[in-house]
Amino acid sequence: MKGSLFSSEIAEPYAQALMSLAESHDITRSVGDNCRDILEILEESAELRAFISSPVIKDEDKRAVLNRILGDDIHHYLRNFLMLLVDKRRIVFLEAICQQYLALLRKLTNTVLAEVTASTELSDRQRRDVIDKIKALTGAESVELKTDNDPDLIGGVIIKVGSQVFDASLRGQLRRIGISLTGAS
Known part of the structure; x- marks a missing residue:
């Protein structure tokens, strides 16, 4: 249920x-x-x-x-x-x-929930940087982070806020390059 x-x-x-x-x-x-x-x-x-x-x-x-x-x-x-x-x-x-x-x-508190997936555990500085970026993107007063690790990402992060997904992972970049190369031929 x-x-x-x-x-x-x-x-x-x-x-x-x-x-x-x-x-x-x-x-x-x-x-x-x-x-x-x-x-x-x-x-x-x-x-x-x-x-x-x-x-x-x-x-x-x-x-x-x-x-x-x-x-x-x-x-x-x-x-x-x-x-x-x-x-x-x-x-x-x-x-x-x-x-x-x-x-x-x-x-009530103008807070957004951000689900962050990274290749490794985020450092305090990285967490602050991600929070600052999310605040800038959403205009929220504060951010609640829910973090997860996925070693398959190789590097970078994937941030999901509501229905929006920001893929700044190395795996995502490689996929986009592959798509652009496939489309160019």
Whole structure:
């Protein structure tokens, strides 16, 4: 169900409600940080995703596990929200709700999400350069980077912002040269 239209139709109103709650208490960024942490935990643990999605597991067990995993680092409003999701049997949509909340937060703060693929891990200076370039291209106030490594790129980076793709990789340059040489003959 992950990524489905049905999932996003259910997740969107919950994410909007969470955003409304966060705005009214001036904790939008804090809740956003918590949502990123939750997404990271869910991404790393297929067992946890299966556990919270299981209709067989009791709600009180789900609440106990969530409380134990999230600890005291999570804002209490978000903790209460998660317990409500368990009670309403909507915790299965937690990942989609967090992703939708982050999309709303990016819109609110004029932040763009940039997916950067590089041949090697980016240095701090390279990250700053990429962020500056993306700000210049998009006019965004800030940039949220999601990085990935692909040794097949040989060198350079591929930057995806929304539907736009900027291919500054050596592999992309070689492909463009090959196309131009093929077209010239």
